[in-house]
Amino acid sequence: MEHVLSARSLFGTTMGFHIIFATxxxxxxxxMLAAEIIYQRTKDPHYAIMxxxxxxxxxxxxxxxxxxxxxxxxxxxxLWPGFMEAIGEVLALPFQLEIYAFFLxxxxxxIYVYGADRISAKxxxxxxxxxxxxxxxxxxxxxxxxxxQETPTGFEFVNGQFTNVNPWVAFFNPLFPVTAFHVATSAxxxxxxxxxxxxxxxxxxxxxxxxxxxxxxxAVIVALVVGGIAALLTGLNGHSSAIGIYKYQPExxxxxxxxxxxxxxxxxxxxGYVDPETQTLKGAIQIPGFLxxxxxxxxxxxxxxxxxxPVEEWPPLYIHILFNxxxxxxxxxxxxxxxxxxxxxxxxxxxxxxxxxxxxxxxxPMAIAGIELGWVFSEIGRQPWTIYRIMRTDExxxxxxxxxxxxxxxxxxxxxxxxxVVAVLRYYFKRHPLIHDxxxxxx
Amino acid sequence: xxxxxxxxxxxxxxxxxxLIAGSLDFGSGFWAMVYSNRKDxxxxxxxxxxxxxxxEVTNTLLVMFVVALVSFFPKATFTFGTILLVPANLILxxxxxxxxxxxxxxxxxxxxxxLNQISGITGILIPALLVVVLPVTxxxxxxxxxxxxxxxxxxxxxxxxxxxxxxxxxxxxxxxxSLLLADYAKITGDKSAYLIYxxxxxxxxxxxxxxxxxxxxxxxxxxxxxxxxxxxxxLWLLLSVIAFAIGxxxxxxxxxxxxxxxxxxxxxxxxxxxFIASYTYGAAHLPYLIYPATVEESFTNINMYRSLIxxxxxxxxxxxxxxxxxxxxxxxxxxxxxGS
Numbered sequence: 001m002e003h004v005l006s007a008r009s010l011f012g013t014t015m016g017f018h019i020i021f022a023t024x025x026x027x028x029x030x031x032m033l034a035a036e037i038i039y040q041r042t043k044d045p046h047y048a049i050m051x052x053x054x055x056x057x058x059x060x061x062x063x064x065x066x067x068x069x070x071x072x073x074x075x076x077x078x079l080w081p082g083f084m085e086a087i088g089e090v091l092a093l094p095f096q097l098e099i100y101a102f103f104l105x106x107x108x109x110x111i112y113v114y115g116a117d118r119i120s121a122k123x124x125x126x127x128x129x130x131x132x133x134x135x136x137x138x139x140x141x142x143x144x145x146x147x148x149q150e151t152p153t154g155f156e157f158v159n160g161q162f163t164n165v166n167p168w169v170a171f172f173n174p175l176f177p178v179t180a181f182h183v184a185t186s187a188x189x190x191x192x193x194x195x196x197x198x199x200x201x202x203x204x205x206x207x208x209x210x211x212x213x214x215x216x217x218x219a220v221i222v223a224l225v226v227g228g229i230a231a232l233l234t235g236l237n238g239h240s241s242a243i244g245i246y247k248y249q250p251e252x253x254x255x256x257x258x259x260x261x262x263x264x265x266x267x268x269x270x271x272g273y274v275d276p277e278t279q280t281l282k283g284a285i286q287i288p289g290f291l292x293x294x295x296x297x298x299x300x301x302x303x304x305x306x307x308x309x310p311v312e313e314w315p316p317l318y319i320h321i322l323f324n325x326x327x328x329x330x331x332x333x334x335x336x337x338x339x340x341x342x343x344x345x346x347x348x349x350x351x352x353x354x355x356x357x358x359x360x361x362x363x364x365p366m367a368i369a370g371i372e373l374g375w376v377f378s379e380i381g382r383q384p385w386t387i388y389r390i391m392r393t394d395e396x397x398x399x400x401x402x403x404x405x406x407x408x409x410x411x412x413x414x415x416x417x418x419x420x421v422v423a424v425l426r427y428y429f430k431r432h433p434l435i436h437d438x439x440x441x442x443x
Numbered sequence: 444x445x446x447x448x449x450x451x452x453x454x455x456x457x458x459x460x461x462l463i464a465g466s467l468d469f470g471s472g473f474w475a476m477v478y479s480n481r482k483d484x485x486x487x488x489x490x491x492x493x494x495x496x497x498x499e500v501t502n503t504l505l506v507m508f509v510v511a512l513v514s515f516f517p518k519a520t521f522t523f524g525t526i527l528l529v530p531a532n533l534i535l536x537x538x539x540x541x542x543x544x545x546x547x548x549x550x551x552x553x554x555x556x557x558l559n560q561i562s563g564i565t566g567i568l569i570p571a572l573l574v575v576v577l578p579v580t581x582x583x584x585x586x587x588x589x590x591x592x593x594x595x596x597x598x599x600x601x602x603x604x605x606x607x608x609x610x611x612x613x614x615x616x617x618x619x620x621s622l623l624l625a626d627y628a629k630i631t632g633d634k635s636a637y638l639i640y641x642x643x644x645x646x647x648x649x650x651x652x653x654x655x656x657x658x659x660x661x662x663x664x665x666x667x668x669x670x671x672x673x674x675x676x677x678l679w680l681l682l683s684v685i686a687f688a689i690g691x692x693x694x695x696x697x698x699x700x701x702x703x704x705x706x707x708x709x710x711x712x713x714x715x716x717x718f719i720a721s722y723t724y725g726a727a728h729l730p731y732l733i734y735p736a737t738v739e740e741s742f743t744n745i746n747m748y749r750s751l752i753x754x755x756x757x758x759x760x761x762x763x764x765x766x767x768x769x770x771x772x773x774x775x776x777x778x779x780x781x782g783s
Contacts, residue, residue: 070502081520081525082521088514088747089517092510093751099758103762106500107500110496110772111496111769167746167747410532
């Protein structure tokens with residue numbers, strides 16, 4: 001068991017680190033695209049500067065995102081050979097299609113960055129659109145694998161063998177659309193709020209030129225509009241996700257809500273923690289009947305409780321906290337973006353108050369925390385299964401040792417990369433301050 | 444040709460493509476390090492000209508190979524995943540450091556030297572470790588069966604075959620990249636850089652050939668079945684030697700009275716040589732994927748095979764215009780290569 005835990009820790013660390021860069025890799029191109037399009041429409045050079053500087057940051061982040069993604073894809077086979085054997089038999093398509101998404105992103109990113117001065121504005125926007133599309137597609141396709149782990153379809157499982165495989169039925173598994181949409185919108189919002197964070201921080205600092213302040217304010221609005229729309233879509237989609245869990249993984253929903261007894265008129269529980277001894281939820285605010293309404297559309301809808309399932313198939317009960325924290329973050333982000341936009345349009349000309357700027361600053365880290373929480377919730381919530389009700393995690397793991405050593409090595413590697421990437425970004429933008437780019441306007 | 448053979452042919456094509464692209468990539472990184480702080484020549488800049496727009500595509504080719512292996516041969520994935528835990532994780536660490544520090548070096552000019560050194564050295568170690576997978580598939584390095592198979596690391600790193608392969612991989616990397624950069628330098632008209640890379644091609648070429656012979660003789664002792672199979676294809680080996688000879692010699696040919704040597708022609712013939720040699724090795728390796736497991740036993744189901752082939756066909760067709768555009772903007776674009 002300890003061996004499985006080491007393998008999970010190692011892979012979890014890889015993914016936890018990678019998804020920060022992967023998510024920004026989806027979100028930032030969308031922001032760059034927004035800035036490029038606004039620039040082409042308004043000819044306001046501030047937007048060209050934004051696109052240029054965000055592109056630089058994106059290029060540096062790719063230096064971490066791409067190799068850690070390579071680690072993730074290879075470690076899948078190294079740590080979970082049993083799982084990947086199943087994937088090879090049933091679900092190779094998304095992995096293969098993802099290669100094309102990578103090519104799309106890599107080729108057009110090179111064209112956009114290194115060929116920008118040799119192609120027309122239209123082709124630049126086209127290139128950038130294809131970069132964003134490639135990034136979004138790769139997120140959607142890897143989510144396809146994740147969705148299939150939750151709702152495995154497209155095969156018959158007889159005596160431990162996958163037979164009668166239909167790759168496209170596996171690809172279009174029931175949870176794919178809703179999960180993919182969730183990941184795509186939450187990745188988009190993360191890139192936007194990280195920009196809002198930085199712009200907000202710059203606006204809080206004193207001694208900025210009027211030009212700089214003007215640019216940061218524009219950046220805040222682009223970020224809050226893109227982020228707000230994406231956050232709203234994520235929230236709306238969260239409802240469909242909940243219905244999906246209700247339908248396909250009732251024990252996950254029960255654990256997420258700390259519900260032990262099967263009941264109609266089930267309450268939605270916010271906050272608190274689950275006490276496994278007494279089988280109760282402590283310190284939670286409950287909205288009677290609301291879980292039934294959200295999942296089934298009426299208070300009479302029956303929600304199955306944990307006691308309907310064998311204890312060894314329960315996911316860990318702390319996922320209730322992860323689930324609540326994720327939803328909380330999403331809700332706050334919607335609030336922040338609406339507050340920011342409303343302030344600009346309702347109180348014309350008035351500066352953003354400090355407290356509001358601070359919420360902008362916090363929105364980026366919150367968004368990243370949100371995607372981490374969502375991902376951990378989703379993975380832990382599926383335990384003990386790696387492929388739901390087909391393959392347990394301890395059946396998928398490699399038997400090869402040395403896991404503890406590699407766990408330490410990779411933690412060291414990610415620490416080194418994390419520190420260096422921040423240092424490089426700081427160094428670069430200190431060396432190339434905004435004021436220089438602003439000074440070049442009109443020259 | 445049956446489905447399993449067609450799949451291994453496709454997989455081997457990915458290996459070949461990555462062999463070329465990876466050699467150019469890691470080799471250029473290595474030369475960029477060697478010449479990064481030299482004020483008297485632009486040899487380092489020329490290497491970076493190739494590297495900057497190309498590394499992402501090269502990295503994707505590596506992932507493409509891994510995915511194709513998993514997709515077409517899931518049962519071999521199980522074996523590879525189990526036995527390669529240690530070497531593959533080491534490669535991943537090297538690859539990550541190499542890529543990240545190379546990208547960082549573009550942005551932190553003041554620390555460029557140290558960053559280039561880290562990425563250059565880790566970069567040249569990657570092909571050296573990657574190639575170890577090949578002798579491992581010849582058999583004799585794995586203990587146990589099924590899920591409890593283990594790679595005998597001690598035996599791997601004391602084997603002359605393994606070291607012959609390592610030497611070969613490093614030399615292919617240096618040789619191919621020298622030729623490419625000589626070609627780049629010739630286009631820019633940078634004589635000093637051209638002469639530097641021509642010089643490196645001159646010494647790496649014969650060494651590369653020598654290591655190819657070492658590999659052949661090491662195989663005779665360690666994997667005789669493979670050696671016999673290769674010798675049966677002696678005509679192909681001979682063609683490969685001829686292609687190498689023409690390629691190497693073309694660096695002495697005069698190109699319409701200008702600089703001595705025709706690097707473009709050398710690149711084409713050495714590419715041809717590698718093509719012939721690697722497919723001869725690949726064909727001789729059959730029917731085994733990881734000795735004694737055969738390609739046939741490791742193959743996926745027929746439905747998966749069909750949908751994979753379909754998506755490769757459609758995907759590749761869709762991507763041809765993009766590859767051509769990329770190629771014309773960066774690889775074969777005199778204006779780009781000449782630009783500051």
